[in-house]
Amino acid sequence: MNEDPTKKRLGRGLAALIGEMDKPSAPATPAVRADGxxxxxxxxxxxxxxxxxxGEDDLVDLAQSIREHGVVQPVVVRPVQGTDRFEIIAGERRWRASQRAGLVTIPVIVREVNDRTALELAIIENVQRADLNPVEEAAGYQQLIDEHGYTQADLGQVIGKSRSHVANTLRLLKLPNVIRDMLVDGVLSAGHARTLxxxxxxxxxxKRIVEEGLSVRQAEALAQMPASERNEAPVAKQRVPVEKDPDTRALEKLLSDVSGLNVSINHKEKGGGGEVRIHYKTLDQLDALCRRLQH
Known part of the structure; x- marks a missing residue:
């Protein structure tokens, strides 16, 4: 089977593609000025x-940054055939914020690409920047599968994710709209949603996962229960994280600097005392810590 050269090229990631787009080329249209x-x-x-x-807050912050510093990274666009207009390939958030900032012109990189490549680049850019919510990511993958014959393995290679990540993300499209809305709003995580x-x-x-603050593991256990037993399942106790005082944080940093490892200190709420946890990744780190403690 012959390999699709477009997919192979896209597999190198968005950064390489944008780099190629930055290379000088003959002007495609007089609407692009010399300064881009x-x-x-x-x-x-x-x-x-x-x-x-x-996000509204995100756009407000970016618009303020653009007012002060301008648009640092140009928007990638393609000409709309038969007109003097351009369609965004990558950078819609920057374009929206630039409008809010009151810009009259915007820096662009203009390249001739077809519908398929424009869609691929839009998905790759958003996935690599983690700008998509799980439902948007899944819909983008499904669009490439339906319209351009991608397999899950192809998608994994192109976007730099595992095939299992692609498959698990696509499964979210099977959920009812009410749960998809919770994913879009960030009320429910993708890990929780996959259990449903x-x-x-x-x-x-x-609803119960959100109200009781269940972990993914607790959600999995609840989902596997017979429906008749779920109402009787005990309610999970929500743990409210305690903000550490400056002295505790300073001591954690001191111990981390001395040991070379991540150290956390947790005080008991009642009765005084607490615990010190030292996190190591390899046995060599543990051996080095033991030798240091012995001396």
């Missing part, structure tokens, strides 16, 4: 961009 900027009103978002949600894919009454389980 175009009027911002001539740029439009890609209607097939997998990213659908843009084959469960009975997933919406009820999702």
């Amino acid at each position: 900027t175009v009027p911002i009103e001539l740029v439009s978002p890609n209607p097939r961009n997998p990213r659908r949600s843009f 894919v084959t469960a009975e009454d997933p919406a009820w389980l999702a």
Whole structure:
């Protein structure tokens, strides 16, 4: 079977592709000035961009940064055939924030690419930047599978993720809309949602996971219970993290610096006392710590 050269090229990651896009080329259209900027009103978002949600606070912060420092990284666009307009390939968030900042022009990199490559780049950029919520990521993968014949293995290679990650992400599309909305809003994690894919009454389980602050492991155990037993299952106690005082944090840093390992100190809420935990990754680190303690 002949390997698709486009997929092989995309497998090198977005950074390499953007690097190729930055190489000088003959001007494709007179609307691009020599300094690489175009009027911002001539740029439009890609209607097939997998990213659908843009956080309001995030856009406000980015707009303020753009007012002070300008757009540091150009938006990658492609010409819209038969017009003087451009469609965004990568960088819609920067374009939106630039509008809020009141910019009249925006720096761009203009390249001729087809619909397939534009979609691939949009998905790769958002995945590598972790800008997609789990539902948007899954929808983007499914779009490449449906429209361009990708397999899960192809997708894993292109985006730099494992095949199991791709498969588990796609499973989220089987969930009812109420749970997808919880994923989009960040109320429910992808790990929690995956435990609900084959469960009975997933919406009820999702509500209980959120209300009781269940861990993924607790959610898995609850999802595997017969429906008749779930109401009788004990309610998990939520642990509220205790903010450590400056003295404790300073002591943790001192011990970490001396030992070369990550040290955490936890005080008991009642009765005084507590514990010191030293985290090591290898047996060599543990041996070195023991030798240091002996001396």
